[in-house]
Amino acid sequence: MRRAMRNLSFENPKAEGYRDLIVWQKGIEVAELTYQLTRTFPTDEKFGLISQMRRAAVSISSNIAEGQARHTTGEFIQFISHAEGSVAELSTQFHLAAELGFMDRESVAQPLALLEELRRMLNGLRRKLGSSR
Numbered sequence: 001m002r003r004a005m006r007n008l009s010f011e012n013p014k015a016e017g018y019r020d021l022i023v024w025q026k027g028i029e030v031a032e033l034t035y036q037l038t039r040t041f042p043t044d045e046k047f048g049l050i051s052q053m054r055r056a057a058v059s060i061s062s063n064i065a066e067g068q069a070r071h072t073t074g075e076f077i078q079f080i081s082h083a084e085g086s087v088a089e090l091s092t093q094f095h096l097a098a099e100l101g102f103m104d105r106e107s108v109a110q111p112l113a114l115l116e117e118l119r120r121m122l123n124g125l126r127r128k129l130g131s132s133r
Contacts, residue, residue, distance in 0.1 A: 027061030
C-alpha cells in the first residue's frame with residue numbers, strides 16, 4: 001500500500017517540492033490508513049462519519065502541498081495551520097469512531113499515534129518557518 005517516497009527533512013520546505021517533505025508523506029500515510037480503516041464502518045455511515053474522516057485526512061497533505069506551492073512563507077504558514085486543524089478534526093473523529101463502536105481501542109491507537117506525530121511535525125515546521133521570516 002505504501003509507495004516508496006524519498007525521506008527528506010521538512011526543514012527545507014522549498015527544496016524540490018512538497019512531495020519531498022516528510023510531513024507531506026506522513027499526511028499521505030494518514031489518508032491511506034483512514035481510507036483503509038473506514039472501509040469496515042457501517043454502510044449507513046458512507047455520507048456521515050466516513051465522508052468526514054476521509055475529507056479531513058485528504059485535507060492534511062492537500063493543505064501542505066498548496067501552502068508550499070504558494071511560494072511565500074506567510075501563506076505556507078497559513079496552510080500549515082489549516083493542516084493542523086485537519087489533524088485535530090481527524091483525531092476527534094477517530095475517537096468518536098471508537099466511542100460509537102466502529103473501531104476497537106486497539107485499532108484506533110495506530111492512527112491516533114500517527115496523527116500525534118504529524119501534529120508535532122506540523123507544529124515544528126510552522127515554528128521553523130515563522131522564525132525564518
